[in-house]
Amino acid sequence: MNVPTAIQNRRAVKHFDPAHKMTKKEREKLLSLALLSPTAFNIQNWRFVVVDDPKLRKRIRTASWDQAQVTDSSLLVILCADLKAWEKQPLRYWRSAPEPVQELIVPAIEQYYNGLDQTQRDEAMRSCGIAAQTLMLAAKSMGYDSCPMDGFDFGAVGELINLPEDHAICMFVTIGKALGEVGEPKDKLPVEEVVITDTF
Numbered sequence: 001m002n003v004p005t006a007i008q009n010r011r012a013v014k015h016f017d018p019a020h021k022m023t024k025k026e027r028e029k030l031l032s033l034a035l036l037s038p039t040a041f042n043i044q045n046w047r048f049v050v051v052d053d054p055k056l057r058k059r060i061r062t063a064s065w066d067q068a069q070v071t072d073s074s075l076l077v078i079l080c081a082d083l084k085a086w087e088k089q090p091l092r093y094w095r096s097a098p099e100p101v102q103e104l105i106v107p108a109i110e111q112y113y114n115g116l117d118q119t120q121r122d123e124a125m126r127s128c129g130i131a132a133q134t135l136m137l138a139a140k141s142m143g144y145d146s147c148p149m150d151g152f153d154f155g156a157v158g159e160l161i162n163l164p165e166d167h168a169i170c171m172f173v174t175i176g177k178a179l180g181e182v183g184e185p186k187d188k189l190p191v192e193e194v195v196i197t198d199t200f
Contacts, residue, residue, distance in 0.1 A: 006140040011183060013145040016176035018072040026142060027075060030175070033138040037131040041109045042093045045085035045124045046131045046170075049078040049161050059160055064152035064172075073174035074144070078157065079132055081124030084166040086113040121168065128170035135173050145178040 031048060039045055051057055054071070061070035070076060082088075090109045094102050113120050136146040149172035158169055 003137065003141075006137045009182075010136055010140045011145065011185070012147045013176075013178045013182060014067070014069055014147060015179040016069055016073040016145070016174065017179050020074050020177040022074040022144075022176070026144075030075070030135060030138050030142070034131050034135045037127070037134045039127040039130075040123050041086070041090075041105065041112070043085045043090065043109065044093065044127075045082045046128045047080040047082055047167065048131075049080055051076040051078065051161070056160065060152070060157055063156040063160065064149070067149070067151060069147050069149070069174040069176075070152075070172070072176070073147070074176035075174065077135065077173045077175070078161060079128040079170045079173065080161075080163065081121070081128050081168045081170050082164075082166065083117075083120045083124050083168060085124070086110070086120065124168065125170050132171055132173050135175070139175045144175050145182060146173055146175045148173055 027050070031050070034046075034048065035044075037046070051060060057071045057076060060076070061067065064070050086109050090106050091102060093109075094105050097105070113123075132148055136148065139146045152172065154169050157163075163169060
């Protein structure tokens with residue numbers, strides 16, 4: 001499936017076949033594609049918590065208003081943002097770059113983020129959002145459906161997955177085989193209402 005077709009056919013699916021299992025190769029392909037998502041300064045500040053433990057999934061479902069896709073999907077990915085990725089050995093993000101580039105970029109990373117907590121958080125959340133869309137489109141191209149989720153108790157889920165203090169949960173993405181027909185797209189606003197040329 002090509003990219004435009006995947007975009008046109010992607011839907012937020014709530015009901016998955018709980019008996020379907022994704023192969024290890026499929027999981028690896030999906031996550032490898034997600035790792036190609038762009039991040040500012042290449043700091044790769046997303047972290048993908050793949051929840052396999054059925055008991056843990058049930059507890060997360062309880063913290064997610066009992067939404068069935070948490071336990072019934074083939075794959076539950078909790079996208080987390082490492083808010084301090086920018087200061088964790090930043091040279092490693094540019095290790096294959098020429099030395100003059102490293103000498104320019106690495107100090108720029110610190111200048112951009114240091115002391116700016118909101119900037120750190122905003123940038124990490126943007127990165128996770130981009131990665132989530134990559135995951136969902138990759139899943140669709142592989143014949144799977146998905147659902148982006150933020151309907152859960154962030155604090156409770158953070159405790160369940162032992163979220164580090166310098167991380168934040170962005171969202172869930174559930175992936176699997178849809179039960180039944182996937183619906184038509186929801187009503188979309190006309191392009192002239194949402195696309196602005198130059199100024200409002």
